[in-house]
Amino acid sequence: MGSSKKLDKDEGLRERKKRETLMRIAVAALKLFIQKGYDATTLDEIAAEAGIARRTFFYYFKSKEAILIAYLDNGLVRSVKPNLLAQPTDQTPVSAVHQSLEKFFGAKESKEAILVDKLFASTEAVRARMQSAYIEMEQAAFEALCEMYPKEPRESLRMVAMMSIGATRVAKEAWRKDGGTRPFADYLNETFALLNKAT
Amino acid sequence: MGSSKKLDKDEGLRERKKRETLMRIAVAALKLFIQKGYDATTLDEIAAEAGIARRTFFYYFKSKEAILIAYLDNGLVRSVKPNLLAQPTDQTPVSAVHQSLEKFFGAKESKEAILVDKLFASTEAVRARMQSAYIEMEQAAFEALCEMYPKEPRESLRMVAMMSIGATRVAKEAWRKDGGTRPFADYLNETFALLNKAT
DNA sequence: GAGATTATTACACTTAGTGCGATATTTTCT
DNA sequence: AGAAAATATCGCACTAAGTGTAATAATCTC
Numbered sequence: 257m258g259s260s261k262k263l264d265k266d267e268g269l270r271e272r273k274k275r276e277t278l279m280r281i282a283v284a285a286l287k288l289f290i291q292k293g294y295d296a297t298t299l300d301e302i303a304a305e306a307g308i309a310r311r312t313f314f315y316y317f318k319s320k321e322a323i324l325i326a327y328l329d330n331g332l333v334r335s336v337k338p339n340l341l342a343q344p345t346d347q348t349p350v351s352a353v354h355q356s357l358e359k360f361f362g363a364k365e366s367k368e369a370i371l372v373d374k375l376f377a378s379t380e381a382v383r384a385r386m387q388s389a390y391i392e393m394e395q396a397a398f399e400a401l402c403e404m405y406p407k408e409p410r411e412s413l414r415m416v417a418m419m420s421i422g423a424t425r426v427a428k429e430a431w432r433k434d435g436g437t438r439p440f441a442d443y444l445n446e447t448f449a450l451l452n453k454a455t
Numbered sequence: 456m457g458s459s460k461k462l463d464k465d466e467g468l469r470e471r472k473k474r475e476t477l478m479r480i481a482v483a484a485l486k487l488f489i490q491k492g493y494d495a496t497t498l499d500e501i502a503a504e505a506g507i508a509r510r511t512f513f514y515y516f517k518s519k520e521a522i523l524i525a526y527l528d529n530g531l532v533r534s535v536k537p538n539l540l541a542q543p544t545d546q547t548p549v550s551a552v553h554q555s556l557e558k559f560f561g562a563k564e565s566k567e568a569i570l571v572d573k574l575f576a577s578t579e580a581v582r583a584r585m586q587s588a589y590i591e592m593e594q595a596a597f598e599a600l601c602e603m604y605p606k607e608p609r610e611s612l613r614m615v616a617m618m619s620i621g622a623t624r625v626a627k628e629a630w631r632k633d634g635g636t637r638p639f640a641d642y643l644n645e646t647f648a649l650l651n652k653a654t
Numbered sequence: 655g656a657g658a659t660t661a662t663t664a665c666a667c668t669t670a671g672t673g674c675g676a677t678a679t680t681t682t683c684t
Numbered sequence: 685a686g687a688a689a690a691t692a693t694c695g696c697a698c699t700a701a702g703t704g705t706a707a708t709a710a711t712c713t714c
Contacts, residue, residue, distance in 0.1 A: 268711085268712080269710095269711065269712085270659090270660075270661080270710085270711050270712070273661085273710090273711090274660095274661075277661090298699090298700065298701090299700075299701070299702090300700085308662080308663090309662065309663050309664075310663090310664095311662075311663060311664075311665095311703095312661080312662055312663070314701095314702070314703080315661070315662075318702090319701080319702075320701070320702095383587070384583045384584060384586065384587045385583060387583065387586040387587055387589075387590060388582070388583045388586055390586075391586060411629075411645065411646075411649060412649055412652065414625055415622070415625065415646065415649045415650065418618075418621040418622070418624070418625055419617075419618055419621065419650075422614075422617040422618065422621050423614070423617070425617070426613055426614065426617055430610075446610065447610075447614065450610055450611055450614045451614065451618075453611065467680085467681080468679095468680065468681090469679085469680050469681070469690095469691075469692080472679095472680090472692085473691095473692080476692090497668090497669065497670090498669075498670065498671090499669085507693075507694090508693065508694045508695075509694090509695095510693075510694055510695070510696090511692080511693055511694065513670095513671070513672080514692070514693075517671090518670080518671075519670070519671090655714100656713105656714090657712105657713085657714085658711105658712080658713075658714100659710100659711080659712070659713090660709100660710080660711075660712090661708105661709080661710070661711085662707105662708080662709070662710085663706105663707085663708075663709090664705105664706095664707085664708095665704105665705090665706095665707105666703105666704090666705090667702105667703080667704080667705105668701100668702085668703080668704105669700100669701085669702085669703105670699105670700085670701080670702105671698100671699085671700085671701105672697105672698080672699080672700105673696105673697090673698080673699105674695105674696090674697090674698105675694105675695095675696095676693105676694085676695085676696105677692105677693080677694075677695100678691100678692080678693070678694090679690100679691080679692070679693085680689105680690080680691075680692085681688100681689080681690070681691090682687100682688085682689075682690085683686105683687090683688080683689090684685100684686090684687090684688100
């Protein structure tokens, strides 16, 4: 009664190598991005650092930006929906989003996260993509909320998603401006508290 | 006691030509974008259509995307702050933003606006830029609100800006999904009404 | 091991964007 | 008006991202 393929343990040499190569490229790229900046890093350099041919890069990523998107996806964006769905529903939707985000960021306050964040904020094109990521998070949160609160009107939940993710974005902005001294959760608490009062 | 240069009326041949060329390029580009899509339109084609050399294009725009940004800037983004500042301050900040947006969109429900909107929503890269524009609008609204309500705490106003522009974005999303049948102002009213209830 | 997949590479090509310098046009000054 | 300064236009050569194609090498299936 295993999966449709073989056994779980059997990953296969091919798949393993592919995973490793993908990781090598991502790591090499991030290293160079942090070292010399996003724009100044060429695909040739990334390919050299990762030990692959230039053309092979495009077998793994559809563009240079896609590397960053992958980092975002693996980090926050991908986890928004599952994290949210794991929350109890005996609270307001806004509160549920707040709690789920708090948990996520409380666990992940690593140095790399800060480096990556600065990198993302550095270049024009990258910043634009960041904002796309927020839109995706909004969408993910909205979908989760619809499953969690089926009786609530969907337009309401759409707005909750917008406001919650917006609060996160504003919190991050403030946190970045302050140089990341105080823990991010503090900023999150402040912006979420303002959601009620502001109107 | 005129201006430091000459007389107001005297625009100068050079400036006039420059303005005209800029316009010719923008119009030519938009026409081609709508005709064949953003990605499929090359700078060579735009230059040909506008009757200039390829190199000259970059004298006027720093990139292909910059054309779209220019359209956005001239349309909404640029006008957010002045429009908002023109509102009376004997109402809540949220209401002020709402009113100012309603006026703007009430006046500008043209066919071209719809075409441009669809164009902007069509391509990946363009959509990302769109979202940057929303961020700029947020910033502009925030600045205006700070001038209008100096006694309010700035964090509050920051959140008001976020929520108001967010409401606009969600409204536009719904409006686009419905194919632009009902007037946009309706959607705007709905999302703004939900700002209070949603929390 | 033979044959089917799939990963890797090389090569040639298109397009966006930049640097630089030459030429044409407009403005300014006398 | 005409010389000189400023600026707009253009051509050319270059870099870098990204694509199409087809050949080769590695892995998987049997």
